[in-house]
Amino acid sequence: MNILVLGSGGREYALAWKLSQSQLVSKIYIAPGNAGTNSIGENVVINISDFNVVKETVLNYNIDMLVVGPEQPLVDGIVDFFKNDEQLKNIKIIGPDKNGAQLEGSKAFAKNFMEKYNIPTASCFTVTSSNLADGLNYLATQRPPFVLKADGLAAGKGVLIIDSLEEAQNELKEMLSGKFGSASAKVVIETFLKGIEVSMFVLTDGEHYVILPEAKDYKRIGDGDTGLNTGGMGAVSPVPFVTKDFVEKVENRIIKPTIEGLKNEKIDYKGFIFLGLMNVEGEPFVIEYNVRMGDPETEGVMTRIDSDLAALLDACAQGKLDEVDYQTSKNTSVTVMLVSGGYPEDYKKGMVMTGLDELSYDCIIAHAGTKLNDKGEIVTSGGRVIAVTAHGHNIEEAREKAYRDVEKIKFEGVNYRHDIGLDLMNL
Ligand code: AMP
Numbered sequence: 001m002n003i004l005v006l007g008s009g010g011r012e013y014a015l016a017w018k019l020s021q022s023q024l025v026s027k028i029y030i031a032p033g034n035a036g037t038n039s040i041g042e043n044v045v046i047n048i049s050d051f052n053v054v055k056e057t058v059l060n061y062n063i064d065m066l067v068v069g070p071e072q073p074l075v076d077g078i079v080d081f082f083k084n085d086e087q088l089k090n091i092k093i094i095g096p097d098k099n100g101a102q103l104e105g106s107k108a109f110a111k112n113f114m115e116k117y118n119i120p121t122a123s124c125f126t127v128t129s130s131n132l133a134d135g136l137n138y139l140a141t142q143r144p145p146f147v148l149k150a151d152g153l154a155a156g157k158g159v160l161i162i163d164s165l166e167e168a169q170n171e172l173k174e175m176l177s178g179k180f181g182s183a184s185a186k187v188v189i190e191t192f193l194k195g196i197e198v199s200m201f202v203l204t205d206g207e208h209y210v211i212l213p214e215a216k217d218y219k220r221i222g223d224g225d226t227g228l229n230t231g232g233m234g235a236v237s238p239v240p241f242v243t244k245d246f247v248e249k250v251e252n253r254i255i256k257p258t259i260e261g262l263k264n265e266k267i268d269y270k271g272f273i274f275l276g277l278m279n280v281e282g283e284p285f286v287i288e289y290n291v292r293m294g295d296p297e298t299e300g301v302m303t304r305i306d307s308d309l310a311a312l313l314d315a316c317a318q319g320k321l322d323e324v325d326y327q328t329s330k331n332t333s334v335t336v337m338l339v340s341g342g343y344p345e346d347y348k349k350g351m352v353m354t355g356l357d358e359l360s361y362d363c364i365i366a367h368a369g370t371k372l373n374d375k376g377e378i379v380t381s382g383g384r385v386i387a388v389t390a391h392g393h394n395i396e397e398a399r400e401k402a403y404r405d406v407e408k409i410k411f412e413g414v415n416y417r418h419d420i421g422l423d424l425m426n427l
């Protein structure tokens with residue numbers, strides 16, 4: 001089987017890395033990929049938002065399965081494009097259709113869906129410019145902190161959590177007047193949920209599902225959860241508070257009703273569901289749905305799946321997830337993301353990276369924002385640059401191994417968090 005993975009980050013590196021271990025896979029292509037993915041398979045440097053170019057690539061390279069890494073092509077309808085094309089309709093594709101992708105693409109859609117199918121989530125009120133006055137009044141009836149969410153995709157920046165009512169009311173007005181472009185033409189005001197977050201991942205064929213290893217993401221830039229929000233600075237899997245009892249609650253209250261709901265809405269969903277959950281005193285609530293895997297969670301999660309990922313995805317595409325063998329590792333993984341100095345604000349690109357040839361063989365190194373320069377050197381090309389994942393019998397052991405290698409990787413301005421997993425060690 002030839003597989004094309006769409007995307008260029010650490011998540012796509014990890015998917016390609018895991019797929020490359022399968023006997024079922026002849027060749028992996030990654031579009032556009034990064035400096036690391038090219039040694040797992042072959043990079044195809046194309047613009048993945050142009051579906052006609054993706055089609056050409058699929059036909060040229062005899063691709064049997066397309067794995068869509070990021071959300072944007074899904075929200076833009078790449079699955080529908082494939083299903084409606086005579087030459088592509090039999091290609092296996094991992095990801096939901098355009099309608100299903102709205103679970104991530106529109107917060108209001110996701111909230112309506114959860115309300116309709118009784119899925120636990122924070123209560124909310126949706127505001128557009130036509131009911132701004134109601135929105136301002138609604139805020140006044142709520143207790144702080146106030147949670148404002150741009151309805152559409154806003155590159156992970158569309159959620160504001162604000163302590164003062166006056167500021168929240170001002171922000172609501174600014175969002176509706178285009179603070180996040182058309183993404184905030186509609187705003188969801190949500191009740192604040194107090195608890196600990198966890199990312200859970202489900203692979204579904206629309207009927208059956210497997211629950212993949214969960215992970216805790218570290219979103220803030222600074223140690224001790226301080227500073228600006230980022231795409232994610234590290235991850236730990238498994239998560240100690242995700243007990244059998246908690247998973248059962250998630251399965252019965254969230255996963256099963258979600259899949260029933262998708263079926264009821266006639267949504268074609270063969271792909272990953274990422275549940276961003278808040279654990280509120282042992283009870284799970286959905287903070288957000290994503291229609292893709294998480295980054296950097298995937299860099300850890302993939303290393304904890306013992307089964308053949310290509311076989312899992314093949315079964316998923318064929319609606320046979322109930323027939324697969326699915327095993328996970330008992331190890332703990334710790335993933336540390338190395339980022340460019342200045343990220344998540346402005347940062348320099350093109351910094352030469354050294355130290356990769358001095359690493360132990362204990363860690364899995366997922367390239368995220370890297371590319372090769374004219375001299376064939378690996379240089380930085382993004383905010384999140386490279387992720388180091390190590391396994392251990394516990395968090396302490398995995399942390400020790402991961403940080404040993406993290407410290408060997410050098411580039412000008414390198415930054416990372418030193419405390420990944422520390423908060424979970426004494427739970
Ligand atoms: P989202 O983009 O929906 O994941 O939101 C970004 C972050 O905002 C989440 O990871 C949470 O940390 C936080 N957040 C979102 N919604 C809520 C909520 N209702 N209560 C508390 N925190 C929230």
Ligand code: GLY
Nearest residue numbers: 217232294295296
């Ligand atoms: N790490 C969070 C995300 O991928 O959205």
